Amino acid sequence: MNADLEKLQESNKTELERRGSIFNIGAPATEAVTIRDQIAVGFGDGTVRFFQSGSDPKTVKAHKGVVLSMTNYEDHVLTGGDDGRFLKISSDGNIEEIFNFGSKWVDCVASHKDTKVCSSGKTVYIWTKNKDKPQTLEHQSTVAGLAFDNKGKRLAVSRYGGVTVWKLNNNKWTASNFTWKGSHGTVTFSPDTKYIVTAMQENQIHGWRINDKADLAMRGYPSKIKSFTWVGDTPYLVTSGSSDAVCWPFDGKEGPMGRKPIVVANCGKELATFVKALNGEKAVFTGFTDGSVLLAEIDESKKPIMIRSSTGSEVSTIAISSDNSQILIGDMKGSILLSSLWADN
Amino acid sequence: MENTSQVPVTVLTGFLGAGKTTLLNRILTEQHGRKYAVIVNEFGEQGIDNDLVVDADEEVFEMNNGCICCTVRGDLIRILSGLMKRADKLDAIIVETTGLADPAPVAQTFFVDQDVADRTKLDAIVTVADAVHLSSQLVDHHEAEEQIAFADVILLNKVELVEDNDIVKVNDRIRKINPFAKIIKTTRCDAPLDEIVGLNAFSLDRVLDIEPDFLESDHDHEHDDDVTSLSFVSDTPLDMDKFQDWFGNLLRTKGQDILRSKGILNFKGEEERYVFQGVHMLMDASPMGPWPKGKDRSSRVVFIGRDLDNMNLKEGFENCKSA
Numbered sequence: 001m002n003a004d005l006e007k008l009q010e011s012n013k014t015e016l017e018r019r020g021s022i023f024n025i026g027a028p029a030t031e032a033v034t035i036r037d038q039i040a041v042g043f044g045d046g047t048v049r050f051f052q053s054g055s056d057p058k059t060v061k062a063h064k065g066v067v068l069s070m071t072n073y074e075d076h077v078l079t080g081g082d083d084g085r086f087l088k089i090s091s092d093g094n095i096e097e098i099f100n101f102g103s104k105w106v107d108c109v110a111s112h113k114d115t116k117v118c119s120s121g122k123t124v125y126i127w128t129k130n131k132d133k134p135q136t137l138e139h140q141s142t143v144a145g146l147a148f149d150n151k152g153k154r155l156a157v158s159r160y161g162g163v164t165v166w167k168l169n170n171n172k173w174t175a176s177n178f179t180w181k182g183s184h185g186t187v188t189f190s191p192d193t194k195y196i197v198t199a200m201q202e203n204q205i206h207g208w209r210i211n212d213k214a215d216l217a218m219r220g221y222p223s224k225i226k227s228f229t230w231v232g233d234t235p236y237l238v239t240s241g242s243s244d245a246v247c248w249p250f251d252g253k254e255g256p257m258g259r260k261p262i263v264v265a266n267c268g269k270e271l272a273t274f275v276k277a278l279n280g281e282k283a284v285f286t287g288f289t290d291g292s293v294l295l296a297e298i299d300e301s302k303k304p305i306m307i308r309s310s311t312g313s314e315v316s317t318i319a320i321s322s323d324n325s326q327i328l329i330g331d332m333k334g335s336i337l338l339s340s341l342w343a344d345n
Numbered sequence: 346m347e348n349t350s351q352v353p354v355t356v357l358t359g360f361l362g363a364g365k366t367t368l369l370n371r372i373l374t375e376q377h378g379r380k381y382a383v384i385v386n387e388f389g390e391q392g393i394d395n396d397l398v399v400d401a402d403e404e405v406f407e408m409n410n411g412c413i414c415c416t417v418r419g420d421l422i423r424i425l426s427g428l429m430k431r432a433d434k435l436d437a438i439i440v441e442t443t444g445l446a447d448p449a450p451v452a453q454t455f456f457v458d459q460d461v462a463d464r465t466k467l468d469a470i471v472t473v474a475d476a477v478h479l480s481s482q483l484v485d486h487h488e489a490e491e492q493i494a495f496a497d498v499i500l501l502n503k504v505e506l507v508e509d510n511d512i513v514k515v516n517d518r519i520r521k522i523n524p525f526a527k528i529i530k531t532t533r534c535d536a537p538l539d540e541i542v543g544l545n546a547f548s549l550d551r552v553l554d555i556e557p558d559f560l561e562s563d564h565d566h567e568h569d570d571d572v573t574s575l576s577f578v579s580d581t582p583l584d585m586d587k588f589q590d591w592f593g594n595l596l597r598t599k600g601q602d603i604l605r606s607k608g609i610l611n612f613k614g615e616e617e618r619y620v621f622q623g624v625h626m627l628m629d630a631s632p633m634g635p636w637p638k639g640k641d642r643s644s645r646v647v648f649i650g651r652d653l654d655n656m657n658l659k660e661g662f663e664n665c666k667s668a
Contacts, residue, residue, distance in 0.1 A: 027432030045432035066430045082399070082427055103400045105427065121402065141404055142420055160406050160419055183406045183419050201422065201458070202408060224460060334432075 014306050016327070020339025023057060025049065029330025031070035032319035033077055038091055039319045039328045040077045041336065042067025048079060050091040051338050053326050060093045069118075073111040078118070080106025086118045086125075098127065099134070108143055112152030119143035124157055124166075126173075137166055137173055145187035145198065158184040158198045165196065165210070178208045180215060190237070190250050191230050197237060199225040205239060209255065216257055218248055227274045232282035236262070236298050240272035245286040247298050265296035265304045276318040287315025291331050311335050351466040352429070353437045355542050356451050358492040359473030360444035360482055364502040368473060368534040368541070372439060373397070377538055379436035382428055384421070386443045399424055403443065405450045408457060415627075417454040422461055429464045437542050438465065445488050448495045449604070449625055455547075456627040469546035472496035472526075473534065476507045479515055483522075490572040493519055494604045494649045495624075496526045497546035504530045523649055524574050525607065549631050552607050552620040572604065576647040577662045582613035583644050584667040591661045592621075599656050600626025608646035611636070613667040 027045035034040075039051045046063035048070070063081030070079045079087045084101040086109065101120045110117040114129040122142055125134040137157065145158035155166045155173070162179040183201035190197070195216070197207040205225050207216035218239075225241035236247040237256075244263035248256040265272070270288035277284055278295070286304075287293045291311030296304035308315075313333035320327055320341070329337045359365045372381055382397045406419035421440065428438060442451060448470055455467040472492045475482070479501075482489040493499065499519060504512055512530065519528060529536045545551060588610065596603065603625065610619040621630035636642050648658060 028430045030430050043432065044430040066427055068427055068430075103398060105399070105424075107423065107427075142402060142423065144423065160404065182408065183422075201406065201417075201419065203459075332430075 012309055014309055015343070016307050016339040016341070017309065017337060019343075020337050023051075023336040023338070025334035025336060027334045028332045029317050029334060029336060030067050031079075032317040032328055032330060033070055033072045034319050034322050035072050035075060035077065035091065036322060039321060039326065039338070040070065040072075040089075040091070041317065041319075041328065041330055042070045042077075042079055043334065046081065046083070048077060048089055051328055051336065053321075053338065053340065057336075058091060058093065060089055060095065062087055062089055062095060068105060068107055069109045071109050071111050073116060074114070078109045078111055078116055080109045080118050080120075082106075084120070086116075086120075088116070099125065108146040110146040110148055110155070112148040115152065117146060117148075117155065119146060119157070122159075124155070126155075135173065137164075137175075139164060144183070144185045147187045147189055147196075149189045149193045150191065151193075154189070154193070156187045156189060156196050158187040160184070163187055163196055163198060163208070178213055180206050180208075180217075182206075186226075186228070188228060188230070188237075190255075191235055192250075195250060195255060197228070199228065199239075199241075203241065205237075207237075207255070214257075216255060218256065218261075221246070223271050227272075227276075229275045229277045229284065231277040231284050231298060234282075234298075236282075238275045238277070238284045238286075238298070240275050240286070243267060243269065243271055245272055245275055245284055245294075245296060247284070262298055262300055264298060264300060264302075265294040267292060267294060274315045274318050276320060279320060279324050285318050285320075285327070285329075287318055287329065287331075289314045291315055291335070293318065293329055308337055351464060352435050353468035353543055353545070354425070354455070354465050355437060355439045355468045355544075356448060356470045357439055357441045357473070358444075358446070358448050358470065358495070359500075360475065360478070360486075360489060360492075362478075363444075363473040363475040364500070364531075364534045365441055365473050367502075368500070369439065369441060371534060372538065372542070375538065380433065381542070382435050382438045384424055384438065384440045386441055386446075399428070401440075403446055405447075415453060415457055416450040417457050418450050421451065421454050422458050425461050425465055437468065439542070444492075445486070447488060447491055449491070452495065452624045453627055456624065456629070467547045468542065469497040469544040470495050471498045471500065471541055473500045473502050474515075474519070476501050476504045476512060476515055476530075480518060483518065487572075490522060491604065493522045493526075494572045494574075496523060497544065498541060499523070499526045499528045500534055500536055500541070501528055501530045502534055503532065505532045522572050522574065524576065525647060547622070547629075549620045549622065549629060550633055552622050553609060553618070553633065572649065572651055573653055574647060574649045575653050575658055576645065577659060579611075579644045579662065579666055580641065581666040582611050582642070583665045585612040585615070587667075588612070588665040591665055595656065595658075595661065596623060596626040596628060599650075602652050602656075603648055603650040605649045606647065609633075609644060610646075611642040611644045 027043040031042040048062045049057040051057045064083035066082045086099045088096040104120045108119040116127040124137040141160035147156045157164045166173040184198035186199045203221040204219040221241040228239040245265040247262040265286040267288045274287040293308040294304040313331040317330040404420045408415035606623040617632040620633045
C-alpha cells in the first residue's frame, strides 16, 4: 500500500479504532453476547471466540458449520449450530453437548436463570434444573425466534402466522396465540412485559399489546429488519432496516399506536443492519451495510458520533461489556473491533 | 452491499422414483472439485448422508403484501441465509423439492425476498422425469405437468427401459407443455453435471436463446386445465406503451395461470432489444444491447400456463403492434 494512502486511512480512523484492537477472523461474525468482563462471539466457521481487553481472543472450536444462535447462561454461553448441536461452552474452552439433533439445525436458543431452551424445526426444547429430559413445545411451523420475559415466566415463540406465548404455571406450559398474517422472525418482550414485538419477513415489524392482543403494525421500511433493541426509560424500540435508526416510543397506554417514530443516526444511502442500546443511556449504536457504526442519542436535534468507519462489509453484531467499558463490533467479513468506549480507560 | 458474488441455486424437481436421489448422490460424491450444498426434503427418499445436506420442511408461506401469487418457501429463506454465513464459500446450492410440491414458491422466493436475492441467484429449474411413467403421471397429477412446465432442463431418465418410438412420444408430450426446456435423455441421470448446474438459465440474456421459429401454435388438448404453451412472433415493431399496458394487466389478472413467460421485444423507435421473463406475476425485464446486424428484428414471446386459450393472448399481442 502506498504510504500516503496509509496515512490518509489512519487519519480517517475513528478515535475508537485508534485506541482499540482489530482482529480479522475471516468468517462472518454471527452473534455476540457478554459474559462478565468478556464478550463471546460466534462465527461462520463454527468457532466461538472469547474477547477481553488487553489479550488475544480465546478460540473454542464449537460447531462444524455455522454458529446460528447464541445466548448467555450463567458463566457460559449456549450455542446452536447448523451441525445440529446444542452446546454449553465455558470461556476456558470446556464444551458440554446438551443435545444433538443430527441433520436438523438448532436455529434459536434462549435461557433464563437455570433454564436452557433451544428450537429445532417446529419444536422448542426446555431443560430445567436437575432434569435430564427436556420438555417439548410443538408449533405449527418452524420456530424463528425465542424470548423470555424478564421474570422467566413467559416464553414467546415466533413462527409463521404469529407468536405463541407460553406461560409457566405449576410446571406446566400453556399457550396463548397472537396472530398476524406473514412470517415472524426475531421476537422480544418490552421491558415492562406489556408488549411483544417481532421482525417480519416483510419489511415491517409487528407488535401486540399482550393484555388485549391489540395489533401494532410498524411499516414503511426499505429493507428487512434484522435487529432491534430497547433503549432508555421511555422505552424506545430502536430498529435497523432503514437509512436511520428508527425509534418507536412505547410509553403511555397506547405505545407507538398512531405515533411517528423518531429517526436518528442517518448514514446516507447505507441501511442500518444492527442496533444496540448503550446501557443506562438514551443512546444507541447503529451499524450499517458498509460496516460503519454511529452512536446517537434518541434526539433528532443531536448529531451522531462516528464510532467505526466503513469496512465494506455489513455490521452483523455489536456487544457492550457488562460494565459498559468495552464495545465489540463484528461484520460479515469477520473483522472485529474491540475498543474501550471511554478515553480514560 | 457485499462484494461477494451471488451463489447459484439449482432447483431440482421430479416425482419420487424418477431418479433425483441418484442425481443428488452423484453431485455429492463425484470428484468435481466444487463445493455444493444440497437442501433435501424431510419426506424425500432416504440414503443421503453428508455434512452439506440440509433438511428442509417445504414450508410455503404467503407473503403479507396482498399479492396472491407471492407464496414463498419460508424454510428456504432461513436455510439460505444460514448457508450464507458459512466461512467456506459454496460453489452452488441444490434445492430438492418433493414430487408433489409446486415449484413456483421456490422460484418466487428468489424474486421476492431481498436477502435471498442479494446473496444467491436462481440458476435453473431442473426436472427429473421418469421416461417409463411420465405419460401416466401427466394424466394423474397436475404437479407433474407443472414440474415439466417450469423446467429449464428436463432429464428424461430411464430411457433404457423404454422403446425408441415411446421416447419420441414422451418427448413430444413434453414439448407440448414446454417448448424451451432443454431435454437430456439419460440412464441413471448420467448427464454431465455442467449441463445441470451453473447454467444461468434465469439471467435475462439467456432469454435470447429462445428459438425464433416456434410455430404460432394451434394445439389440441383434453382438459381445460392442461398446461400448454403458446408463442407469437411479430416482424412489425411493437408499441412500448401498448405492450406495457397489455402485459402488465395480463400478469396482474391472469398471473396465477401463467406459469412462465419469456420474450424478446422490438419496440418502435428503440435501438436495443428488450427481454423479459416471468414466473407467475413476478417479472424481470431489461434492455439487452442492440440487435445483431443483418438479423431480423422480430419480437417473440412464449407463454406456458393453464387456460391460455381464454386469455385472448394472440389478439392482445397483435394489438401491441405499432401503427
